[in-house]
Amino acid sequence: MPEGKIIKALSGFYYVLGDEGLVQCRGRGVFRKNKVTPLVGDHVVYQAENDQEGYILEVKERKNELVRPPISNVDQAILVFSAVEPDFSTTLLDRFLVLVEFNHIKPIICITKLDLANEKQKANLDQYVAHYRKAGYDVILTSSETELGIAELMPFLEGEISVFAGQSGVGKSSLLNVLRPDLELKTNDISSHLGRGKHTTRHVELIEVGNGLVADTPGFSSLDFTDIEAEQLSSCFPEMALQSENCKFRGCLHLSEPKCAVKAAIESGEIPEYRYEHYKDFLQEIKERKPRY
Known part of the structure; x- marks a missing residue:
């Protein structure tokens, strides 16, 4: 079966670029049943009905989405x-x-x-x-x-x-x-x-x-941290991730813990104050997030 990459999704059609050129595909019903939605960027296996049309049979594993x-x-x-x-x-x-x-x-x-x-x-x-x-x-x-x-x-x-x-x-x-x-x-x-x-x-x-x-991509102005846990947040700030290796306690949230290397780096000016303020705001947002069941 031919393989290709989805380069466009519009009105229920997926445009797959493969060795044979661009093929307009629909997703098989099995995707809806398994709650898999093909995305632009997906590497897929498809079946061509003719030169221009076909069906997506499989979505290969994603490295991110x-x-x-x-x-x-x-x-x-x-x-x-x-x-x-x-x-x-x-x-x-x-x-x-x-x-x-x-x-x-x-x-x-x-x-x-x-x-x-x-x-x-x-x-x-x-x-x-x-x-x-x-x-x-x-x-x-x-x-x-x-x-x-x-x-x-x-x-x-x-x-x-x-x-x-x-x-x-x-x-x-x-x-x-x-x-x-x-x-x-x-x-x-x-x-x-x-x-x-x-x-x-x-x-x-x-x-x-x-x-x-x-x-x-469509412009947007609101982003939430639905999947990020409190302990993971500082790893998303590279300069904090680097300093946190020297914190006294593992799992340090860099708030009021003793011998926190991140707080020391902020006091010395190594990490800008506004970056730390944003970190604290985001952390509070994550902590106040409603639990999902």
């Missing part, structure tokens, strides 16, 4: 955040970073709209960029208008399956239009009434950019 956006087998997440309009938010960025780290996906921070930032905003941003780079993250500064940083971003996409994710209105589609001009993806201005972008991307699709595949 995201719920929002619904996609699997992602190598890296390009987290797109604007310098301004909407303003750069470390709280929202850290939420994305935690979820991406938890799913064992490599994050790359991409800050857009540099051309719109004034000198004071750029100076403020430079401090945050230095913090995130020190924590081990790749950070790329870009502008879709001036094409700043585009040449720097392209090599990261080579041979990888990347998901572009971020809040609505930060310029994900504009960035992809610069990376691949023939896409002509629809973009919308920021809604002045709401102060945020209108959703322009309606479905998940893997598109070829350079020698890699990129998913342009």
